[in-house]
Amino acid sequence: MATASLARAEAESPRVMVTLFRPTLLLTPEIPAPRPMSRVLPGQVRRLDPESGRVGEAVEVGSAPAGIAVGKDTVWVANSLARGPIPVGAGPQSVAVGEDAVWVANGLSLTVSRIDVRTGVVTSHQVGDGPRTVVAGPDGVWVSNEYDATVVRLDPRTARPVRTIRTGASPRGLALAGTTVWAAARAFASPDHRGGTLTVLGWGGAAEYGTDPATVYESEAGLAISVVYDHLVGLRQVPGGSDLTLVPDLATELPRPTDGGRTYTFTLRRGIRYSDGRIVRPADFRRGVQRALTAGGGNPMFFTGIVGGAACLDHPGHCDLSRGITTDDTTSTVTFRLTAPDPDFLGKLTLLVVPTPPGTPTRKLGDHRIPATGPYRIGEYRKGERLTLVRNPHFRQWSYAAQPAGYPDVIRWTSVATAGEQVAEVIAGRADLAVHLNTHPGRLDLRRLALRYPSRLHMDPSFFMVYEVFNTRMPPFDDKRVRQALSYAVDRKRLVTLMGGPELASGSCQSLPPGFPGYRPYCPYTRSPSSDGSWSGPDLARARKLIEASGTAGAEVGVWTWTVEWSRRVADYFVDLLDELGYRATLHVVPEDTYWTTVADSDTGAQLMVNGWFPDYPSSATYFTPNVTCDGFRPGDGSNSVNFPEYCSPALDRLIASALAAQGRDPGEARRLWARVDRTVVDEAVQLPVANVRQVAFTSARLGNYQTTPGFGPLVSQMWVR
Known part of the structure; x- marks a missing residue:
């Protein structure tokens, strides 16, 4: 106490x-x-x-x-x-x-x-x-x-x-x-809380997406390995501060850029060791960037602005970053040189780039594992089944805010088929924490669970957004009138119900979630638009007029989704809505582990796609770039293309660039510009926002110190088992 x-x-x-x-x-x-x-x-x-x-x-x-x-x-x-x-x-x-x-x-x-x-x-x-x-x-x-x-x-x-x-x-x-x-x-928490095994049940992300920090780009898997690997810059891993804050992690400070915003020099903390005992060296970060660009997966577009980075992406076998990243063992510094100013560069370094020692394969790791710097290392990984983390014997806490020492001796992530089974396992005492219940296959009666276990069911805010994404280069959605028609016709109240109800989700008409810089309520696609940006109901009459004017009625439309049940329910709804509006809709269900690269590949020809998005780092830009910017679309490249709508507007790109530039000199002006970006994406109907989704977790009777943040999720290492 x-x-x-x-x-x-x-x-x-x-x-x-x-x-x-x-x-x-x-x-x-x-x-x-x-x-x-x-x-x-x-x-x-x-x-x-x-x-x-x-x-x-x-x-x-x-x-x-x-x-x-x-x-x-x-x-x-x-x-x-x-x-x-x-x-x-x-x-x-x-x-x-x-x-x-x-x-x-x-x-x-x-x-x-x-x-x-x-x-x-x-x-x-x-x-x-x-x-x-x-x-x-x-x-x-x-x-x-x-x-x-x-x-x-x-x-x-x-x-x-x-x-x-x-x-x-x-x-x-x-x-x-x-x-x-x-x-x-x-008072500090008692040291008696250290020890034991914490068993975490997830929907499968932690056990499905591998353990390569250069390629893991999924929220549950990223959460699991966040206590294994560190970056130069991190997100706050303890509650009590702003969720929109970056913290120095393996770097001693957050550097100010020089050379007009094109050069960043980091000083490393000295004496940090890998889990195999080797010292972390400045050159290890250049190796980490090279893998983030060439390993296949992740989001290499984050790092193409480094001198030599774009060439590495295009020609991974001949990647040379010697001009873009210089290191100095004497001063313990790493210097990045960019081709152009990037105000979000620090945020991008919170992902994918970790120190990587000599001898690490450049591309696929195979059975090789990169040694840890965090409080845990990978003990066992069985794809599709479980991920086990054990203590890193060489870890010492250098910053509580960036990477605190963990309480459990072992953290075991296990995949369970349905949310109901997850909850049953926790109630039976065979597991301690069920996470992401709102995104798990299978519906759950949360109201009944809340009445029976009020202190063990946790429903907390998050920045997770769900969208239906239009392919703006393929008929019928290459016609803005059709995209707007679907935006008018959709019943957002029904979508909230399909997402689990108002306890789990809130309807939204825009890309940014509440609480993010630039968020201003705005909803033009409704029966009675108002100045407060609220949604009042669908407008089917206006939707039909737009479709009639477009001349696209009767066209075939493919609706794409993956196997998570809420995603399937939402996709089924849009199939029915498209049929009602006069189209011939077909549902395509793809396994979750191949869904993203499939729909991102322009050769697939996906027309309407379910997409869930959690911010990569604390910046409004992460909801727009490269998701809807010209450089985010790479034709025929599903592994490296993240612009699912295949949308390219130089005018929008310039507005986004202005908002990014304002972040450094005038945060107030930046917020106003991000609000304009958000409205522009809504007006162009690039995507159809479905809902802002809360994070839901259920804990065992023996688990204590449950903590979470909207920007990071459950802080698993800071929980203890009694």
């Missing part, structure tokens, strides 16, 4: 620090005098008059302010998602002002930055795992590290740590009273 506590430490000389996430500190000049105004909106700072209660004018400080401090005549704001005039470390969340310096605690880069207020020079030093709060006093600066149970005193002149106090608990807040530092702390 978590408890709150206070720890007291005598301060030999207190001082301050701050925490930022994306290298940035925003300097806010002269907060205006107070005026009667109503509220403080996200991304703003306002001055509050304590006597009158009036609220001053808003000062824009970026999209994610995380800490604020007031100096003699300046207010300082740390921002975790916006670029400001003073770059600090990753994950800033606390700021303090001293006599001649401002201090920032950088929670994700594990550093504290000292900003000299006279010169603007920034110096940073590592202080521990999870710097959270920084305070500055007349004789010293103190920072709390929430993940390694320490409070550290810094030299106010150099920012170097000079004293570490172990608290025995997780220190969060700090306060100075004269020469005394007070720390508020929370």
Whole structure:
């Protein structure tokens, strides 16, 4: 049970620090005098008059302010998602002002930055795992590290740590009273929770898609091996922070690009070992990129912007990345050079590219396995049956947010045929966790399950979207009127029911899910469009008029899906709807492990396809590029083409490029541009959004510490078995 506590430490000389996430500190000049105004909106700072209660004018400080401090005549704001005039470390969340310096605690880069207020020079030093709060006093600066149970005193002149106090608990807040530092702390989970075997039941992804990190591009399989392999940059693997945040993983910091956005230089953490004992070297990342481009599978389009990357994709047997990726063992750095600026390059590095030691096959791994860097390694893999993970004896936790040590000794992923069987196995005590029940073959009576096991059924938000994708190059969907007709005719309430009901899914008319940057409710394809973007019902009359005008009635239409039952139910519905609208529809059901490459191959001629999409990384771009951009379509190449609609609009590509460029300089403008991109895709009816789907899991009586995030899914390694 978590408890709150206070720890007291005598301060030999207190001082301050701050925490930022994306290298940035925003300097806010002269907060205006107070005026009667109503509220403080996200991304703003306002001055509050304590006597009158009036609220001053808003000062824009970026999209994610995380800490604020007031100096003699300046207010300082740390921002975790916006670029400001003073770059600090990753994950800033606390700021303090001293006599001649401002201090920032950088929670994700594990550093504290000292900003000299006279010169603007920034110096940073590592202080521990999870710097959270920084305070500055007349004789010293103190920072709390929430993940390694320490409070550290810094030299106010150099920012170097000079004293570490172990608290025995997780220190969060700090306060100075004269020469005394007070720390508020929370208890850590008991070490007694370590051990045992955690059995996870899935629909088959973890056991079906292999274990090659360069080719695994499916959500369940990716979730399973996320505790085995690491990237230069990762997603936050613990709750408590923004799900739209990148964290340094095997790199010490999130670098700022140079050379006009075309060069990124990473410094590696030193001393990281593979599970076979070898040291991770900078050159191993060039080898990892080469495999991501040439191994066949995954999404190699992410890395064709690296100098030499496009040639590797076209000629995998002659892949040369020596100009695009340079490494230096002495400085422990990896430098990427791009052919053009790519504001999402850091996000793309959270997938597919892992350090790969010498001797690893360039293409198919066969029986070879890449050694692990995470807390687990692959113990056994039987395709279609199970994946077993065991502890990596050489793992040491370097960043709790990026890759925390796991609780179970063994994690076993097993495939089970239906959701009902999954639940029965968990109830019987033969398994501990059933995941992705909403995407599993077979319907499940969740309401009954919730009544009987209210604390063990978990239904949580996610960013998973389901679409019906039109092939915009094949009749009848090469005519926009036909695509719009189907969008008007569809009964979105019925689709939600087919997806499992409102407990599991919510209807949507657009590509972006709620909560993502740029999401603005918009639904023109409805009986009575309104300004609030809500759907009011199908408009069959308008749909029939559009079809009549197109002259396509009577055409044959193939509807493609795979074997997951919800996908089959949705596809059956569209077959019936197309028949009702005057077409001759046929259902094509393809095994799940070959479905994606089949429908992505333009030679297949798939016309209407079910597609489920989970964001690859925390950027709105992942819902559009390369899914609907010209470079995402590769004719006759099902392994490397992800633009299923085969859609190409140079105007849309330019709008997407503008939104990407704005992400670095003006997040507010970027959100507005992504909203325009979303509306354009809706207006062009490139795809028909079906629903935003929640994640559903069921746990055993002996499983504890269930955790999940919308952007990552169940945090399996952080659960324990009693």
